Amino acid sequence: MKKKITLKQIARELDVSISTVSKALKNSKEISKDTTEKIQAFAKLYHYKPNNIALSLKNRRTRNIGVIIPDIVHHFFTTVFRGIEQYADTKGYNVIACVSDESFEKEVINMELLANGSIDGFIMALSAETQRKNDFHHLIEIIDQGMPLVLFDRITDDVICDKVVINDFEASYMAVKKLIENGRKRIALITTESYLNVSEKRAQGYYKALKDHNLELDENLILRLPYQFEDETKSEAFFASNNMDAVLCVNEIFAVRAMRIAQRNGMKIPDDIAFIGFTDGILSKLANPALTSIAQHGEQMGEIAAKMLIEKIERDDEIETEEETFRTEVIKATLIERESTNN
Amino acid sequence: MKKKITLKQIARELDVSISTVSKALKNSKEISKDTTEKIQAFAKLYHYKPNNIALSLKNRRTRNIGVIIPDIVHHFFTTVFRGIEQYADTKGYNVIACVSDESFEKEVINMELLANGSIDGFIMALSAETQRKNDFHHLIEIIDQGMPLVLFDRITDDVICDKVVINDFEASYMAVKKLIENGRKRIALITTESYLNVSEKRAQGYYKALKDHNLELDENLILRLPYQFEDETKSEAFFASNNMDAVLCVNEIFAVRAMRIAQRNGMKIPDDIAFIGFTDGILSKLANPALTSIAQHGEQMGEIAAKMLIEKIERDDEIETEEETFRTEVIKATLIERESTNN
DNA sequence: GTCAACAACGAAAACGGTTTCGTGTTAATA
DNA sequence: TATTAACACGAAACCGTTTTCGTTGTTGAC
Structure with a gap:
């Protein structure tokens, strides 16, 4: 069993400093051609890949997005999820999926869990219980912490954030x-x-x-x-x-x-x-x-939600000031006529 | 917008050291009652929660499990996913879901991405293309790195790991x-x-x-x-x-x-x-x-897979030696008789 | 009055990276 | 020959925790 190799190990093995290794792997021109080649060859040999967690800590960006849906065994939510996952994938993001099971409490717990650094933003549809209770303090709090949030389908006017729905x-x-x-x-x-x-x-x-x-x-x-x-x-x-x-x-x-x-x-x-x-x-x-x-058009809805979220995430760490603006995208539903109606 | 607070900020604010804050929050008896109470009160006021990423880096445990399925818009896989998510949730694990889309390449890429520290273990069903190509080097490599893997439904004899299938x-x-x-x-x-x-x-x-x-x-x-x-x-x-x-x-x-x-x-x-x-x-x-x-019994299958995986994850960081053993759980399918057959 | 024990806390290393800022060597220029 | 720029690299800080190992100051025993 060969555990993943780290910069430190490469550095020790090649008798250079950690910084040199890091730079060489990024083709920094600070490092000589010789050393760079030597280091890259070694890294390749041992399948070096930077540790995502360390990167996340350093960059304060996880490249994970959290999706909270009421129920996964439900065709509509499943298609939305697929749209999210597909778009996220093309942008190099992973999707952490949580099921609220239509429960307010599970929704709150899951959100708080994920909000502590695990993800860069949320996409969610409110649970039935949350809509019934009309209690959105958990969403407000998340937004207040500066975490982007996109609501889809099951939305509310009481929370100001990006939204995507059908008409x-x-x-x-x-x-x-x-x-x-x-x-x-x-x-x-x-x-x-x-x-x-x-x-x-x-x-x-x-x-x-x-x-x-x-x-x-x-x-x-x-x-x-x-x-x-x-x-x-x-x-x-x-x-x-x-x-x-x-x-x-x-x-x-x-x-x-x-x-x-x-x-x-x-x-x-x-x-x-x-x-x-x-x-x-x-x-x-x-x-x-x-x-x-x-x-x-669940898949499209998921794609749009993911796009809105990722745009906000990536804009966030460029500019810090600038007034926030929120959009609500409305997707047009279409009637598919089949045998259960005549025309 | 109030960003999440850190130990360092609490320490500065209360004019103590970071270590003192950390210990006080864990009710260490190294810290006096007075200081502990003061720190805990302050932390509560500012909703302090430790940063998951930092914890993951320190503990070398993410409490995330990666699930790779060929297709999410497919009832069977969806139910398995639900079983996994439910069980994982009770054990405090999050689920990162990737869809391979029946593609070998997406499967490989997603696995490598997740394997670099994002998760503690995998649960997956092979993509159709992977089964056709009969190429499992990516699985072998993952296992070789000491990452637990559970295969379900779409399995192969060429990879030695935990498995769960129906008869x-x-x-x-x-x-x-x-x-x-x-x-x-x-x-x-x-x-x-x-x-x-x-x-x-x-x-x-x-x-x-x-x-x-x-x-x-x-x-x-x-x-x-x-x-x-x-x-x-x-x-x-x-x-x-x-x-x-x-x-x-x-x-x-x-x-x-x-x-x-x-x-x-x-x-x-x-x-x-x-x-x-x-x-x-x-x-x-x-x-x-x-x-x-x-x-x-997809849900049950997911639950068992998650259980097998989490057991292995949590056993792994207790003992290091000891020969690995792998199991294959077989779930009994049951025939549900309805109108399309007579009895 | 001296020494040990203990309570209460801080410094620092570690997890695995990135990045800024030196620093020593060599080569080019005045 | 002295100055300087370019080159190639290393030290150290930082991200946010946990934890080990000091280091104080006080107390009690002798």
């Missing part, structure tokens, strides 16, 4: 509008139970579209489900006691489950009932019938 | 056996094109099960598909030119796509044809009909 309201509005134009009259909404920023915006789009087309809002046509659930009795009751001809769901899982129930009830999709879901993931593509879906 | 062969065998016992005679196999360790083992189980039940192997009933694909003409031709009454697929995506084609061809599932897939993910549960599936 949930408009996307939802357009989807409902499309259903109405297709002749649908009784359009249901299946959304989440807990207060999530995005669900709320999507609901608003739904309300507005109904109103603008003179359809009255029927509270019975709105079903609120827990975020993760196995039991389908609530959904079944919903379908049994209402007659509707279209459903908008705030995610694809809700949509696919709802389609199954409708089909079991003998309804034909899209003839009797149409479905549109958010999150254009693999489920939408492979559902039967394939689900018309609103693409949230 | 692919047996699981496949049992699935086919079940199909046969249900009266199926012409059982197809849909597997991957590129050489993947796991696909191969699953194919072996399929062969053996046929043989043991006196069914002859028909090469026409084996379809090899690229790992990721959009085009379905190959699959359609396969279904058009063969009549079969059951299909075993090496993952759930293949299975669900295959089911759709069969359905389009007017076949009834499970009456005319039965389906079983590997990877018991969300697709299997929500497919229509729901897919009978072999659960690979």
Whole structure:
């Protein structure tokens, strides 16, 4: 077992000083050609690579970014993560991933852990509990320490920082509008139970579209489900006691489950009932019938978030003064039409 | 903006030495009660937390583990990742996630990057390209440097280290056996094109099960598909030119796509044809009909991998000598029966 | 009154690098 | 020949900790 070699060892072995070795490896012209070659050859032979931790300590830069997401086993977050990782990779950054599990406490603990020098900046989507509690002191504190932060998807107006979202309201509005134009009259909404920023915006789009087309809002046509659930009795009751001809769901899982129930009830999709879901993931593509879906462009979102963060990180250590400016990027969602709606 | 405070700043402020501050914060009894209280109060006021990087350098332990997976947008890997992250979290470790994108080069680069001090150990599944090239020098080198490594799922016999897998062969065998016992005679196999360790083992189980039940192997009933694909003409031709009454697929995506084609061809599932897939993910549960599936227990796999790794990391810095021993944990896959098979 | 023991603290090395600032030698210039 | 510039290198500080090993000043025992 040959442990990694250090500058000190090379220096001792070649009977020069540590500084000489360091300079020679950086092709400093302070060092003679002879010595440089000798040192580089030796270093190569022993696969010398500088220790990242030592570099981080010296440079006060880790080239790590911290990503905190509520759930990794969730297609949308996974795609965002992929976008982040890909972009970070091209810029030489590593990604430390933490899962908050929708828990406020885990979010706080993980952030504090990472903030003590492990990373250069954060990208995160708020946990459901954090949104419910409306407590963002941990974010404020992090920002106050001068650590860049980018929020995506699950954001809040109470924290001033860079953000990236999709136009949930408009996307939802357009989807409902499309259903109405297709002749649908009784359009249901299946959304989440807990207060999530995005669900709320999507609901608003739904309300507005109904109103603008003179359809009255029927509270019975709105079903609120827990975020993760196995039991389908609530959904079944919903379908049994209402007659509707279209459903908008705030995610694809809700949509696919709802389609199954409708089909079991003998309804034909899209003839009797149409479905549109958010999150254009693999489920939408492979559902039967394939689900018309609103693409949230997670990968692009991750890429943009990573880009915003890294720009801020790298600008930070150039200039120190200069007023901070924060942006909110809005990505346009797109409707992918498939078999669950007619056109 | 108040940057994080350091020991040095506390020391200067309180007019004591750095060592005194450090000791006081650790409740060393070398320091008087008065001084200790004063220092702790001050530290608390300014939210002092030791810098992780400095600690890592000093302790030669980062409390980071590196995870390299071929693809994060893949349900199985995502669940494994979740298992790793969860266990690591309970032990106070962070997870640095890298995606190799099935590329040998990215795998090598990422490993070398992380190996230079950023992490205490690796957990990884080999990229498809790495398995095809059969080149594992990067793994060997890492191990040689004394860095613990745990391979999962996509493993190789050419590298001696800890491993965790499922009993692919047996699981496949049992699935086919079940199909046969249900009266199926012409059982197809849909597997991957590129050489993947796991696909191969699953194919072996399929062969053996046929043989043991006196069914002859028909090469026409084996379809090899690229790992990721959009085009379905190959699959359609396969279904058009063969009549079969059951299909075993090496993952759930293949299975669900295959089911759709069969359905389009007017076949009834499970009456005319039965389906079983590997990877018991969300697709299997929500497919229509729901897919009978072999659960690979990804989360458990990740948890075990993380446990093996952390044990080795923490044992490493206790004793230095003592012969290394490596284990291979085999997790038993379980068949989850749903609507795509009859019983 | 002397010496040992002890309490309370500081100096310094170490982790592994980078970088600034000498310093000694040689060669070129006045 | 004296001065100086260029060259090639080393010493040391620094990043933020921990920890060993002094070094004080006070106390108690003899």
